[in-house]
Amino acid sequence: MSTTPPRLTTASGIPVADHQNSLSAGRRGPLLLQDFHLIEKLQHFNRERIPERVVHAKGSGAYGSFTVTHDITRYTSAKLFAQVGQATETFVRFSTVGGERGSADTERDPRGFALRFYTEDGNWDLVGNNTPMFFIKDPIKFPDFVHTQKRDPQTNLKSAQMMWDFWSHAPESLHQVTMLFSDRGTPDGYRHMDGFGSHTYSLINAAGERVWVKWHLKTQQGIKNLMADEAARLAGTDPDHAQRDLFEAIARGDFPRWNVYIQVMTEAQADTWEQRTGWNPFDLTKVWPHADCPRIPVGVVTLNRNPDNYHAEVEQAAFSPANLVPGMGYSPDKMLQGRLFAYHDAQLYRVGTNHQHLPVNRARCPFHHQQRDGAMAIANGGAAPNYETVNAAGTAPSGFGHGDPGWALHGVAGRYDERGESDDFTQAGNLFRLMPPDAQDRLTTNIAHAMQHVSDDVQQLQIGHFTKADPAYGAAVRRKLADLREG
Known part of the structure; x- marks a missing residue:
């Protein structure tokens, strides 16, 4: 095999005569604008960083496959679930949420868990x-x-006051805050955590019947979390701990796997759910108890190939929850409805108009559309027309299409304030009571340390929320804050 390096060229394939010395007017003279190789190198260098994601900025990714292990065709006509044993190529991106690209993997933070299935x-x-x-149930609060x-816009520092001021005035956040400051707030890498679709989606079967679903991915590696002191140590000694662990595990053939499940709720159940439980089934701050909606096994996701180039395949990966295939559908979940717009819009700004044509984002099945031109038009349709012929007779649409019959809508259009009406405390209290005493102790210690420099009015408001969830929860945080003040 030849070891001769490839000939260096410009991006247009023109051979480079000299990549060590710029063209100049004499030995000491100024540089010449005609040195295109110099100009191209500097121009590209200045543009090598696309805007980082506002959230989920630091991430890791890998390719793999999803294999069907159980028949769910009674719920969906989606072809990737057509038969047991069927495999579909996947790409998964894990991430922290609040930190920048250079932040530590071990920060106390939710973790993004995004999967792409390249279906037919x-x-x-x-x-x-x-x-x-x-944390929230309405996308208008998200920014x-x-x-x-x-x-903070003045100090450019993270601000506990800002965080707790928001949370204390939005008690709907209490359930997620309880999870965040528990042991699961600092997972030990990406392989040892579960994943969730979080939102309510829908599945539609061949007869056009719909069920509401939630997606769960349970790690086969077992849950492992970092204690606060170890997470802080790794932030200083190995801030890329999660990325290193994932990449090296796949490289040595220790392929991580997750079992995929769904929770199912019928439309009839959903119609009476809030009256029976006090919880809106489409409220993202709530979960569906497993006693009411047990998990149903679907398949297994295995990650078995690292990307060849981080920027091209992980940084430029552009996901959107709007990307669903026939046999699937959305739901009235307000946060999901907001994300259907926001994610694709963010990718247009961050990666570009034609981001769906990049290899990591490109569909593996044939595709045809009339979206043409714009920057980096990689697949621009050739000589084919850039419009679709209009049929004067129409297309006989039915429902949302793909067999989805559409939703029945009720009520008057308007802005609805659910504060004071919804139960934001029971599920947070249930989560607290599920924890063993040592985990409860770590939870309340983590919260007290995070709140110790927050103003007293915000502390008292937040303690009131903890107390409504469980009196022992609020009492422990109050006591530990007092101990920190006295210490």
């Missing part, structure tokens, strides 16, 4: 987290929430 009917993107719930998790 197009890409299905299941874009979730390692938690089954979220404000994220701003509180980022940097």
